[in-house]
Amino acid sequence: MKKIMSMLTVVLVVFSTSVQAQKNTNKIAPRIIILATGGTIAGSGESATKAAYTAGKVPVDDLLNAVPDIHKYGKISGEQVAQIGSQDMNVVTWLKLAKRINQIFKDNLADAVVVTHGTDTQGETAYFLDLTVMSDKPVVLVGAMRPSTAMSQDGNRNLLDAVMVAADPKSQGKGVIVAMDEKVFDARDVTKTSTTNLETFRSTNFGPIGLIYDGKVSYYYQSLRNPSKKFDVSKLNELPKVEIVYGYADASPETVSNLSTIPGLKGLVYAGMGNGNFGEPVGKALANASKNGIVVCRSARASAGRITLENEVNDAELGFVVADDLNPQKARVLLMLSLTETADRTKIQQNFFEY
Template sequence: MAFVLGLFFVFSAQAQNLPRVKILATGGTIAGAGAAADQAGYKAGALPIDQLLSAVPQIHKYATVTGEQISSIGSQDMSIEIWMKLNKRINEIFSKNEADAVVITHGTDTQEETSFFLNLTLRSDKPVVFTGSMRAATAISADGPKNLFDAVVVAASPKSKGRGPIVVFSESIFDGRDIVKTSSTHMEAYTAPNAGPIGQVYDAKPVYYQESARKSDKNTPFDISGVTKMPRVEIVYMYADANPSLINALVNEKVDGIVIAGVGNGNFNKAYYDAIDAAVKKGVVVCRATRCVSGRVVLKDEVDDDKLGTIVSDDLNPQKARILLMIGLTKTKDKKQLQQYFFEY
């Protein structure tokens, strides 16, 4: 009896000394359920967080884990409202010392956007780790349990502090700013085209090779705790012989900003140029980005940005440029300052 009690106190002490990791579940494929294990079809966000945790009992060796359900959606339905809910809840978790780290389970389709939104707006440098899966929880060789295990291990590591939100997927660790989904169906769906992964996790051991030079978390000026509504920023795609009617329609709808997913170095045709010129003169902030997978958009190349009144996205793709412009507009409409944001964050 004394021996059993002794073991109980030893394990209790070990549990008390483990990092506390709070898992915030939003849905996605990792919580998906399908009619058949050998078929791709499934319903995203069908399984609750408790069921996901029960599939990975080994994580309790590395952290004291608790979970909360934030939403139960496929990430194609991710919204600014949920982003702001996540921002508020994570800041609250850390300010009230409810956990030492947060893991977010999230669908892969828009995970790169959510991770960048939080990269800019969180007010703590404690670890925030995203993960998901490409196969539903009910599929053969589902990748969700291993990704969730790796995400908890990375979140529990003291090496993960101060790096901003990161994404753990298929044993690779990516910076939340740089990650992009580059495959619609392959298991290794993510890359960071301009930077590469920042580390790996293998055999429950995270190893980091590099860190981002961009500022994140509390080192940004983007405290949105008092923001109730985000400025409206939309994306317009450029292609051969593109018609500018979408730009004109958005101007008529009085959007705050437009990101142009341009060709090459953020370029566009004469019809777009004229429509953008008119939009800028009506007070719409227009940012030139590129539809290319990698590279930068630089100032005053084929387009004279000073003359046209546009800004550039630097190395952010259109969907991430939209987020930074949207958040930047909560602080200022000064285009020089907005441009500096793109070079700094």
Template sequence: MFSGPYCKQLLLAATFGLATALPVPCVHAESPLQHNATQTLPRVLVLATGGTISGKKDTRSAIGYDAGGVSGQELAEGVPGLDKLANLKVEQIANIGSQDMNDDVWLRLANRIQKAFDQHEADGVVITHGTDTMEETAFFLSNVIHTANPVVLTGSMRPSTAISADGPANLYEAVEVATSPKAKGRGVMMVMNDTIHGARWASKTNTTEVQTFRSVNAAPIGYVDPASIRFIEAALPQHGPTLRAPEHAPLPRVEIIYAHSNMDAQQIDNAIRDGAKGIVLAGVGDGNTSRLAIEGLDRAVTQGLLVVRSTRTGSGFVNRNVEVSDDQHGFAVSYDLNPQKARILLQLLIANQQTSPAEVQQAFAYADSATGSPE
């Protein structure tokens, strides 16, 4: 009946017989201002892959659960306030425990993320993921996604049905980081337990603790809570090798060989026989191993395999020509990369036909620009 900016004035006049009333604009269910505010929220694409964050309780033990029991859409709908941070679009890429993460899912993630940014579908991407191999997925994507826009992985150490589940807070803060202008140009990140980690440095360090992820050999790149985001340093240019994701799975076969006392070369010879293209040694100490194993690695090099020495210790750098003469044997070293990340980088280098010893070593020498070169 009444409309326009002074409908309250007319309504008061009609009701009480007043000649005038103070002009007060009408409040509609969604004013143009509210609509515009909604329209200008950042756009975040949430790609769900399953994991503990999507887990449901199982009766086999007091803390038993099955990963992947909840969809990404259900996860997002269960987190209060997400709709105030961003316009969300949720897509289910997979629904698996991250122990089953594989090359096919990695390639689907990489292609979907690159397409979303190339076609201006999203301002940021959040990936929900199991924690067991989250660092590997993050590192893979950091090498093949070419954008300044934020890509953030998150998960949880407790399933969605657990007491004090950590998933909702982690997902909220991951979206918060993905919408922040300060997150641009920082590469692929991981957000867990109020902490922001760079993909190169993050590693899972505990079986059950919610603070399981640590930035080994470095420091977290920032911290986040529902009210604030604090990056430690300004974003710096990324100088890593330019690699492309293969068009099809699987990636080239690279085996991780775990060094131990009384070690022979049987696992190495098996890798050669089984058609591996490369071997990463999870060596003792600074990437060392037994005399018999070194002889086996020499045979691998003779057969055309690439060999990279890493360490099983969990921290520290593996440098060239310390206890092992890498120049003489034709080996590369991983510097700060743990065996699982060294394997991924070697797979990508082989897929990109960067297989000369000099090219391989140079790719491993790259360090996160926030900390400088390891050499």
């Protein structure tokens, strides 16, 4: 009897192992395309210990070859979309990225996309893509604070983490996300907070939506600002011109007045003091801009909080809209995209409360 039981145990173990092996064989590796734009993650310097470097010098194939473990997470391929420092990021490249990502998903060429990007404008690009990518498939932005040639470079680890996040089924339907420094951030909320520290990216109002550790990503919450309707940029080659003006004590109204004369200007984001406030001379200049057809959006120079409508400022009378909790640079992104569809300030304001 003992021999029979022993034989049955062996058979069950072998059968279980065979079933698990079959499951592993049937598991399809996700297809992930890396779209490279340059930035510090692709930067190269003359010294491993000095801060000076040139951004965007390392091509995407070299980035992938430096992190061979990424191929454990899927079928990885790379494309060079741009090769610039993110201080040179522009609307043309944003549109190129959005169109390429939408085409990749439409043609079923990949299950996820990772975008390597410089950190200076990474938050703006992430939010732009969040508003223009039509698919629920994962799109993950990643960068580095130190160039690839630095002794303590962070790019390889960040890239590996980003690929791992992109490959995770739980990343589906979360909108565009940013993976940096073992954290996952929602594109709408993330911003760069330090000029040099590795742990520069923060979501000052809400914190990261997930954490990356030991080869795994754990999600804790998801933003509700993930509207099903996105902005269609498939036929656009440019966006309406929107500028930002910074508020400060005893600011000169001429700054607003001069910006308002820029040919083709459609919108103006005011990075105000406190709750998007301004001194009286600047307020009059902003009101004049609004009367002349420029959409004025009140944001804040503070790093957290939201701008309240009709609180200290009579926004309806002045024709202003408020940015809610978007920082000035992201308010500019949403205002530009909103202006591709409408100049109606009520509708634009609704976008700021929904997107």
